[in-house]
Amino acid sequence: MKLEPNYLPNGICLNVLANSIENAKACYAAAEGHVVLGVLTKNYPTDEAAIEDMLAYQAEIDNAVSVGLGAGDPNQSGMVARVSKQVQPQHVNQVFTGVGASRALLGQSQTVINGLVSPTGKVGWVNIATGPLSSQAPSAEVPIATAIALLKDMGGSSIKYFPMKGLAHIEEFKAVAQACADNDFSLEPTGGxxxxxxxxxxxxxVNAGVKKIIPHVYSSxxxxxxxxTRPEDVAHLYEIIKKF
Incomplete structure (x- = not known):
């Protein structure tokens, strides 16, 4: 079973949400497999229900499953870690403080685990207080390079930069991209x-030199x-990423 996302040779792989197994299969086909399909733990009442459903997805899309929180909800962090242990997906979404637990429970290094950090309004700085308790506390703003080092310490694979609100934080995003390139770390722009x-x-x-990029395109x-998720839109996004 393939545990790593199916990146294009340019290092890009899409991340979109799947509403059903049939929808996942259609989107997977639209991107010729260069996509991970988000299935949100928040949509399930129990770990067991989520695991059963995600294993069914896994069988139909060659394990291109992305275990999701649900709008970055930090209260889903524990469930994501537990479910991921059983499912062994290609991709895991986590808040910053949930990365270490997820990697330990997975027991392998191939699955991509992102760590959610948020814009601060200050170029070069990110907020890492995105966990269940820390998100309720005053923000913890650290230099991007420090956030990346902390994520590496915990076994993380990439920065999930959320919520970007489209182009609202573009100058901050440029600094995040440069730091990921400089520190050989993957990047997942998310939100809007x-x-x-x-x-x-x-x-x-791409221009900053980030080697692996997983852009998340959701509600739009x-x-x-x-x-x-509209497969025709996934196909359109796929045509764009092939150009790089």
């Missing part, structure tokens, strides 16, 4: 990314009537 700003956001990371490509 749509078909219009996607290329600009990804190009910043979801059909509000069905809740499905």
């Amino acid at each position: 990314i749509d078909l219009e700003n996607f290329e600009e956001i990804v190009s910043i990371a 490509i979801i059909d509000s009537a069905t809740g499905d």
